[in-house]
Amino acid sequence: MQRRRRVRIRPQAVSSATAVVVGALLMTGCGLVGSGPEKTEKTQKRTAAAPVVDVDCADRGQVAGAGSSAQQNAMEYWAKEYQRACAGVQIAYNPLGSGAGVAQFLRGATAFGGSDSALDDAELARSESACAGGRAVNLPMAGGPVAIGFNLPGVDRLVLDAPTLAKIFDSRIKAWDDPAIEKLNPGVRLPATPIYPVHRSDDSGTTQNFQAYLADAAEDSWPYPARKIWQGRGGGSASGSSGVASAVTSTTGAIGYLDLSVAAKGQVTTVSVDTGADEPVAPTPQSASAGIAEARTAGRGNDLSLDFDHSTSAEGAYPIVLVTYEIVCATGNGAGHLPALKSFLTYTASAEGQRALPRLHYAPLPEELAGDVRRVVRALK
Numbered sequence: 001m002q003r004r005r006r007v008r009i010r011p012q013a014v015s016s017a018t019a020v021v022v023g024a025l026l027m028t029g030c031g032l033v034g035s036g037p038e039k040t041e042k043t044q045k046r047t048a049a050a051p052v053v054d055v056d057c058a059d060r061g062q063v064a065g066a067g068s069s070a071q072q073n074a075m076e077y078w079a080k081e082y083q084r085a086c087a088g089v090q091i092a093y094n095p096l097g098s099g100a101g102v103a104q105f106l107r108g109a110t111a112f113g114g115s116d117s118a119l120d121d122a123e124l125a126r127s128e129s130a131c132a133g134g135r136a137v138n139l140p141m142a143g144g145p146v147a148i149g150f151n152l153p154g155v156d157r158l159v160l161d162a163p164t165l166a167k168i169f170d171s172r173i174k175a176w177d178d179p180a181i182e183k184l185n186p187g188v189r190l191p192a193t194p195i196y197p198v199h200r201s202d203d204s205g206t207t208q209n210f211q212a213y214l215a216d217a218a219e220d221s222w223p224y225p226a227r228k229i230w231q232g233r234g235g236g237s238a239s240g241s242s243g244v245a246s247a248v249t250s251t252t253g254a255i256g257y258l259d260l261s262v263a264a265k266g267q268v269t270t271v272s273v274d275t276g277a278d279e280p281v282a283p284t285p286q287s288a289s290a291g292i293a294e295a296r297t298a299g300r301g302n303d304l305s306l307d308f309d310h311s312t313s314a315e316g317a318y319p320i321v322l323v324t325y326e327i328v329c330a331t332g333n334g335a336g337h338l339p340a341l342k343s344f345l346t347y348t349a350s351a352e353g354q355r356a357l358p359r360l361h362y363a364p365l366p367e368e369l370a371g372d373v374r375r376v377v378r379a380l381k
Contacts, residue, residue: 055082055085055086055343055347056343056346056347057085057086057088057089057343058086058088058089058339058340058342058343058344059088059339060088060089060340061088061089061090061336061337061338061339061340061341061343062089062090062092062336062337062340063089063090063091063092063111063112063337063340063341063344064092064093064094064109064110064111064337065091065092065093065094065101065110065111065112065113065114065326066093066094066095066096066100066101066104066105066109066110066113066114067093067094067095067096067097067098067100067101067102067104067105067113067114067115067327068095068097068098068101068114068115068116068205068206068324069095069096069097069204069206069240069241069242069259069262070098070116070144070205070206070241070259070261070262070322070324071095071114071116071141071142071259071324071362072093072095072241072242072261072262073261073262073265073360073361073362074141074142074261074324074357074360074362075093075095075114076093077356077360078091078344078347078348078353078356079091079092079093079344081347081353081356082343082344082347082348086340086343089340089343089344091340091344093114095114095240096202097200097202097203097204097239097240098114098115098116098117098203098204098205098206098208098228099202099203099204099205099228099229100202100203101113101114101115102115102119102123102327105127105130105136105327106123106126106127106129106130107130108129108130111328111333111334111337111341112326112327112328112341112345113326113327114324114325114326114327115138115205115324115325115327116204116205116206116208116209116322116323116324116325117205117208117209117228117322117325118138118298118299118303118305118306118325119136119138119305119325119327123136124136124303127327127329130329130332131329131330131331131332131333132329132331132332133331133332134329134330134331134332134381135329135330135331136327136328136329136330137299137301137302137303137304137327137328137329137330137376138299138303138304138305138325138327139304139325139326139327139328139345139349139373139376139377140304140305140306140323140324140325140365140369140373141323141324141325141326141345141348141349141365141373142323142324142354142357142362142363142364142365143288143289143292143321143322143323143324143357143362143363143364143365144259144260144261144285144288144321144322144323144324144361144362144363145260145283145284145287145288145291145318145320145321145322145363146206146209146210146213146257146258146259146260146283146320146321146322147257147258147259147260147263147268147270147271147283147320148160148165148255148256148257148270148271148273148283148320149244149245149248149249149255149256149257149258149263149268149269149270149271150248150254150255150256150268150269150270150271151248151249151250151251151252151253151254151255151268151269152176152190152191152193152252152253152269153252154189154191155176155188155189155190155191156269157185157188157272158185158188158269158271158272159184159185159271159272159273159274159280160181160184160271160272160273160274161184161218161273161274161275162213162214162217162218162221162273162319163180163218163220163221164180164181164184165214165218166214166218166221166222167180167221168195168197168255169197169199169214169232169235169255169257170221170222170232170233170234171197171232171233171234171235173195174194174195175192175193175194175195176190176191176192176193176194176195176253177190177191177192177193184274193252193253194253195253195255196235196236196251196253196254196255197232197234197235197236197254197255197256198235198236198237198238198244198247198248198251198254198255198256199230199232199235199236199237199244199256199257200230200237200238200239200240200241200243200244200257201230201237201238201239201243202239202240203228203229204228205228205322205324206241206257206258206259206322207227207228207229207230207257208226208227208228209226209308209320209321209322210257210320211224211225211226211227211230211231212226212308212310213310213319213320216310216311217275217310217311217319236251236254238256241258241259241262241263242262242266244256244257244258244262245258245262245263245265245266245268246266248268249266249267249268255271257320260283260284260285260288260361260362261360261361261362263283263361264361265361270282270283271283273318273319273320275312275313275314275317275319276313277313277314277315277316277317278315279315281316281317281318281319282318283318283320284318285357285358285361285362285363285364286316286358286363287316287317287318288318288321288362288363289363289364289366290314290316290317290318291308291312291314291317291318291319291320291321292306292308292321292323292363292365292366293317293366294308294309294312294314294317295307295308295309295321297369302330302376302379304369304372304373304376305325306323308321308322321363323365326345326348328341328345328380329380330376330379330380330381331380331381332381333380333381338380338381341380342377342378342380345373345377346374346377346378349365349370349373349374349377350370350374351367351370354370
């Protein structure tokens with residue numbers, strides 16, 4: 001077993017780079033080849049006086065992950081900070097989308113998969129082929145709202161509710177001056193611009209969570225199942241949350257669903273949701289945390305998958321929420337990456353790792369849930 005050491009890490013400002021890890025990487029079924037993080041003299045001087053926190057490092061290891069683009073900015077931050085402290089460990093995360101990340105994990109190509117939705121029973125059964133002597137567990141790691149971004153020049157504040165969103169994304173409401181939209185936005189001058197709804201083209205847990213919201217909160221208006229593949233009619237498509245952001249910002253009249261951190265990074269204007277509470281709710285880390293607090297743990301044993309209440313009308317609770325899960329083998333992890341995997345995930349679920357999330361436009365896990373995640377990580381074999 002590899003010896004582990006506790007080191008001190010000095011938090012650094014969040015990078016604007018889009019790469020999740022530093023250095024080249026090569027993913028195979030056997031592992032990953034990559035370079036460690038670089039420390040320039042300028043970086044060392046800038047961080048020398050910063051506050052320090054503890055990280056329990058593995059001495060070495062290569063940890064490859066792939067999946068959810070919704071957690072890309074969080075994973076970028078976590079990987080950089082962890083690798084600055086733990087120079088012998090390489091962390092690589094490829095934001096291919098939840099569906100592709102789950103597929104890679106299930107065929108044993110990665111140490112963990114990132115997904116915006118938990119593995120279902122069939123996928124958990126399939127994970128036995130990737131987890132020698134065991135199966136996978138779902139570990140929530142970062143929360144956040146699924147934001148609804150729009151591009152309507154002259155309109156900087158917009159309120160929509162679940163039935164109206166359902167009809168917009170199913171191409172049954174076709175213009176921005178539709179009476180249903182006007183009723184929700186008294187005093188706002190809405191143009192007759194055609195609506196161009198944009199959905200994800202890839203298998204996406206964000207898509208699944210958004211469709212689960214529509215199915216639960218607008219049951220009479222959304223007849224489709226909550227799947228990772230888009231079910232509605234019409235509109236355009238783009239790959240990943242960043243692709244949706246680009247499509248929305250470049251198309252007048254467009255509307256799309258995307259992770260809030262990507263919306264904020266791309267300066268996409270977002271919708272407030274009428275939930276039946278006294279005031280419409282904007283997507284923020286705080287409102288998402290209130291929405292996540294309405295969830296219950298649905299998994300069995302060490303599986304920590306959550307079941308959300310998308311129909312909540314609690315004051316200040318944003319209803320279109322997700323958590324990104326790190327999907328790992330409870331038993332059957334490779335000896336070469338297990339210590340580093342446990343060390344990295346313990347950091348991401350730690351108080352320090354979670355504390356950084358709001359400034360990245362994510363919602364930290366409730367402390368009780370984060371403690372459960374750390375407990376399960378310690379037990380990985």
